[in-house]
Amino acid sequence: MGVEGSSGADAVVARLRARLGERVDLSPASLEAARADRSGHSSPGAPLAVVHAESVADVQETLRIAHETGTPVVTRGAGTGLAGAAGAGPGEISLSTLRMNRILEIRPDDLLAVVEPGVLGGDLGRALAPHGLWWAPDPASREISTVGGNIATGAGGLLCAKYGVVRDAVLAIDLVLADGRLLHLGHRSVKGVTGLDLTSLVIGSEGVLGVVVGATLKLRRTVPGSPCTVAATFADVRAGAVASAAVTASGVQPAIMELMDAASLVAVHRLLGLDDPAPGTAQLTIQTDGPAAADEAGRIADVLRDAGGTVSVSHDPEEGERLLAIRRSMHPAMAALGTTLIEDVSVPRSALAAMFDEIARIERAYDLTIPTVVHAGDGNLHPNFIFDGPEVPPRIWQAADELFRAAIRLGGTLTGEHGIGTLKSRWLADELGEDQWEIQRRIARVFDPAGILNPGKVFAARGGTNA
Amino acid sequence: MGVEGSSGADAVVARLRARLGERVDLSPASLEAARADRSGHSSPGAPLAVVHAESVADVQETLRIAHETGTPVVTRGAGTGLAGAAGAGPGEISLSTLRMNRILEIRPDDLLAVVEPGVLGGDLGRALAPHGLWWAPDPASREISTVGGNIATGAGGLLCAKYGVVRDAVLAIDLVLADGRLLHLGHRSVKGVTGLDLTSLVIGSEGVLGVVVGATLKLRRTVPGSPCTVAATFADVRAGAVASAAVTASGVQPAIMELMDAASLVAVHRLLGLDDPAPGTAQLTIQTDGPAAADEAGRIADVLRDAGGTVSVSHDPEEGERLLAIRRSMHPAMAALGTTLIEDVSVPRSALAAMFDEIARIERAYDLTIPTVVHAGDGNLHPNFIFDGPEVPPRIWQAADELFRAAIRLGGTLTGEHGIGTLKSRWLADELGEDQWEIQRRIARVFDPAGILNPGKVFAARGGTNA
Numbered sequence: 001m002g003v004e005g006s007s008g009a010d011a012v013v014a015r016l017r018a019r020l021g022e023r024v025d026l027s028p029a030s031l032e033a034a035r036a037d038r039s040g041h042s043s044p045g046a047p048l049a050v051v052h053a054e055s056v057a058d059v060q061e062t063l064r065i066a067h068e069t070g071t072p073v074v075t076r077g078a079g080t081g082l083a084g085a086a087g088a089g090p091g092e093i094s095l096s097t098l099r100m101n102r103i104l105e106i107r108p109d110d111l112l113a114v115v116e117p118g119v120l121g122g123d124l125g126r127a128l129a130p131h132g133l134w135w136a137p138d139p140a141s142r143e144i145s146t147v148g149g150n151i152a153t154g155a156g157g158l159l160c161a162k163y164g165v166v167r168d169a170v171l172a173i174d175l176v177l178a179d180g181r182l183l184h185l186g187h188r189s190v191k192g193v194t195g196l197d198l199t200s201l202v203i204g205s206e207g208v209l210g211v212v213v214g215a216t217l218k219l220r221r222t223v224p225g226s227p228c229t230v231a232a233t234f235a236d237v238r239a240g241a242v243a244s245a246a247v248t249a250s251g252v253q254p255a256i257m258e259l260m261d262a263a264s265l266v267a268v269h270r271l272l273g274l275d276d277p278a279p280g281t282a283q284l285t286i287q288t289d290g291p292a293a294a295d296e297a298g299r300i301a302d303v304l305r306d307a308g309g310t311v312s313v314s315h316d317p318e319e320g321e322r323l324l325a326i327r328r329s330m331h332p333a334m335a336a337l338g339t340t341l342i343e344d345v346s347v348p349r350s351a352l353a354a355m356f357d358e359i360a361r362i363e364r365a366y367d368l369t370i371p372t373v374v375h376a377g378d379g380n381l382h383p384n385f386i387f388d389g390p391e392v393p394p395r396i397w398q399a400a401d402e403l404f405r406a407a408i409r410l411g412g413t414l415t416g417e418h419g420i421g422t423l424k425s426r427w428l429a430d431e432l433g434e435d436q437w438e439i440q441r442r443i444a445r446v447f448d449p450a451g452i453l454n455p456g457k458v459f460a461a462r463g464g465t466n467a
Numbered sequence: 468m469g470v471e472g473s474s475g476a477d478a479v480v481a482r483l484r485a486r487l488g489e490r491v492d493l494s495p496a497s498l499e500a501a502r503a504d505r506s507g508h509s510s511p512g513a514p515l516a517v518v519h520a521e522s523v524a525d526v527q528e529t530l531r532i533a534h535e536t537g538t539p540v541v542t543r544g545a546g547t548g549l550a551g552a553a554g555a556g557p558g559e560i561s562l563s564t565l566r567m568n569r570i571l572e573i574r575p576d577d578l579l580a581v582v583e584p585g586v587l588g589g590d591l592g593r594a595l596a597p598h599g600l601w602w603a604p605d606p607a608s609r610e611i612s613t614v615g616g617n618i619a620t621g622a623g624g625l626l627c628a629k630y631g632v633v634r635d636a637v638l639a640i641d642l643v644l645a646d647g648r649l650l651h652l653g654h655r656s657v658k659g660v661t662g663l664d665l666t667s668l669v670i671g672s673e674g675v676l677g678v679v680v681g682a683t684l685k686l687r688r689t690v691p692g693s694p695c696t697v698a699a700t701f702a703d704v705r706a707g708a709v710a711s712a713a714v715t716a717s718g719v720q721p722a723i724m725e726l727m728d729a730a731s732l733v734a735v736h737r738l739l740g741l742d743d744p745a746p747g748t749a750q751l752t753i754q755t756d757g758p759a760a761a762d763e764a765g766r767i768a769d770v771l772r773d774a775g776g777t778v779s780v781s782h783d784p785e786e787g788e789r790l791l792a793i794r795r796s797m798h799p800a801m802a803a804l805g806t807t808l809i810e811d812v813s814v815p816r817s818a819l820a821a822m823f824d825e826i827a828r829i830e831r832a833y834d835l836t837i838p839t840v841v842h843a844g845d846g847n848l849h850p851n852f853i854f855d856g857p858e859v860p861p862r863i864w865q866a867a868d869e870l871f872r873a874a875i876r877l878g879g880t881l882t883g884e885h886g887i888g889t890l891k892s893r894w895l896a897d898e899l900g901e902d903q904w905e906i907q908r909r910i911a912r913v914f915d916p917a918g919i920l921n922p923g924k925v926f927a928a929r930g931g932t933n934a
Contacts, residue, residue, distance in 0.1 A: 188878035200667030
């Protein structure tokens with residue numbers, strides 16, 4: 001897809017420059033950077049141009065030109081996505097909202113903030129903290145990813161089991177359509193059932209419905225007190241999974257509950273220069289927060305001991321951060337081993353142990369090691385496939401295919417928080433079914449009749465294992 | 468709309484009876500009952516038939532016949548709606564899911580339940596309680612309304628500010644399309660961002676996208692301990708609204724926070740045979756729950772006293788229920804005064820006092836009394852218009868029109884939890900804007916190309932004050 005022929009491309013760029021001036025970036029470095037996100041996947045070549053929108057009007061102007069010339073547009077925030085959705089290719093416009101980074105309003109009385117899409121999660125958190133407020137979604141990229149990108153992917157994170165995901169934390173969205181029109185979706189009130197819930201529909205839509213140019217965020221009050229941290233090791237990851245289920249069953253709600261399997265733990269220990277754990281050792285790291293944090297940590301420690309864990313409890317926030325740093329070092333530890341395909345399946349919590357059985361089966365069948373970390377409070381697993389070179393080998397995709405099918409079979413889903421993008425579009429119909437796939441694609445066409453928004457993403461390919 | 472001519476209607480009924488036998492109900496009492504919901508609004512006449520579906524297959528069969536014959540279908544649960552969405556008229560099939568009332572699965576480990584749509588909220592609550600679980604949405608109709616109806620309207624209730632609305636409490640929906648095909652939307656895992664979020668889209672869609680035939684509900688653990696209740700009276704409702712905002716601003720999160728204005732309070736006192744309150748008196752009734760309930764009630768009492776309230780605190784659950792009974796008697800108290808149009812606007816919490824100023828202005832301009840109760844924790848107001856006779860007089864609609872526009876102007880919405888139905892469809896485009904209205908209508912057409920699902924509801928009429 002894209003604008004055919006260089007003269008057509010030149011004409012589009014000329015129109016963009018005429019209306020947007022220096023905000024149209026043709027530098028080779030920018031064009032190259034716009035091809036990829038953090039998934040490791042790159043588009044086949046550089047886009048026509050990168051437009052650095054600084055206002056809603058800039059986005060509208062870009063879309064109007066794209067609409068009139070039939071030029072595809074790939075919207076981009078900070079480029080931290082892990083599914084390839086933000087990568088722009090030949091003939092496409094890369095539309096960056098990163099410069100639209102103002103926080104327009106913070107309302108402690110209404111527990112809301114109005115922001116532009118390019119605000120980084122870290123900056124938002126620092127702006128809200130003096131008001132005793134926070135926005136709960138906490139993807140691992142939080143510090144460096146944008147609110148607009150979080151909305152476009154329906155981001156999750158570590159705190160979701162207790163504090164929810166992006167879908168639970170957005171009241172209203174301003175959306176520019178493929179033809180440049182601006183829609184205001186949702187409202188500032190907490191409640192509202194007026195017509196269809198298009199705000200929810202846009203969350204997680206990965207750039208195929210429109211460009212998010214503003215958002216009204218639902219905030220929480222800062223949780224009082226400091227967290228307590230419980231770390232426990234288990235003889236194997238299955239025992240750790242069973243223990244995490246026992247914590248959930250105990251009725252105590254941790255703020256964070258992260259499970260690392262043996263391969264993950266070894267890789268991180270080596271990266272951080274720590275002694276190797278005993279072979280097979282898996283680790284659960286749990287944080288409780290709020291007024292009852294210490295009591296809850298004690299109750300959780302009891303549950304973990306009963307489940308066979310070797311348990312330590314820390315009431316010291318710094319020690320807690322040090323323990324969590326092991327979990328947070330997962331991505332660099334994987335990157336040190338080779339190219340990484342980070343998967344993202346999600347299953348019902350009771351199926352965690354069964355999902356680890358499936359992963360063990362796939363490891364044996366494909367002679368692979370699949371280091372896996374889990375948001376155990378909500379059943380969201382990140383199995384990592386490691387390989388050499390830039391492209392995912394077919395054998396790895398076959399193993400991933402078995403992983404996806406196992407998750408769906410267990411009542412779960414292909415992607416808990418990263419999205420479909422380019423990397424999983426061929427499995428989308430397997431999960432949705434052909435009828436639902438077709439209905440979703442038609443809904444996207446209602447917003448974008450010509451299909452110029454993020455073409456080739458999400459609804460691109462249908463069914464089957466092979467690329 | 469509907470099947471033209473009695474022979475066409477007879478043929479449709481004959482086909483329904485051939486396939487569904489005694490589940491096709493032609494009794495005059497059933498046909499008459501199917502015309503209305505609890506809004507007081509009735510369709511112009513009786514529908515063709517009431518189909519009492521007992522299975523997903525029954526719903527599919529009904530829809531296939533409707534699809535092939537172009538017959539409109541109005542889905543109905545317990546008929547407790549307040550916007551007219553479930554009323555079926557001439558030429559239409561009334562499809563009841565009330566007999567599909569099985570609870571298929573309760574999973575304490577995954578905090579979910581799988582239910583048929585006709586399960587009553589009261590029955591669900593009693594089935595979950597022995598497991599230490601509950602489903603949080605609590606419309607006033609909870610005891611007698613269906614889960615399917617709660618989903619179709621996106622129901623709210625008293626506990627929403629702390630525990631969320633239906634949108635926050637559904638993981639997956641099975642939906643039968645207008646042509647009888649069955650879609651499985653969502654998944655059993657807590658997280659999931661696979662494709663567009665059609666589960667959220669169906670919540671609150673009022674029967675125009677499909678028939679909800681099953682749902683996977685997200686449960687909570689029963690809150691431990693017993694609630695504490697704080698009741699406070701204020702010299703006028705504006706002072707009560709300011710006090711409720713002060714409670715929100717204090718950072719304490721009540722489970723329930725209900726505000727009644729003077730006219731409401733007088734009407735309820737008279738219904739219950741209590742002494743009249745002092746003229747102008749408004750009342751806030753607040754409940755706290757959980758381990759910190761008593762402490763939170765104490766802090767709230769201090770806030771209310773500082774705000775000028777006369778405050779009483781009760782730690783006795785029975786006394787708490789007695790205090791809340793005053794709030795719960797609102798609807799019968801209104802019914803005792805005449806025919807009631809219960810409105811349902813929602814505004815940001817900080818705008819509550821301003822909304823009461825608007826209501827006072829409208830009362831003066833139209834020489835009306837508009838008794839109003841408020842879910843003050845989330846800014847959802849229920850102003851009541853009282854009149855004689857079955858039809859809403861044009862003057863009342865004009866006053867309601869001003870009410871709606873005021874709520875939208877304050878950043879709120881036409882309907883917080885009751886829906887659009889027939890009664891508010893002419894204001895829908897005013898809030899959404901023409902572009903969004905058209906996109907929403909086209910999305911509905913993706914699900915239902917021929918427009919046989921609940922025609923004349925939600926997207927029926929456009930703009931303007933007059934019916």
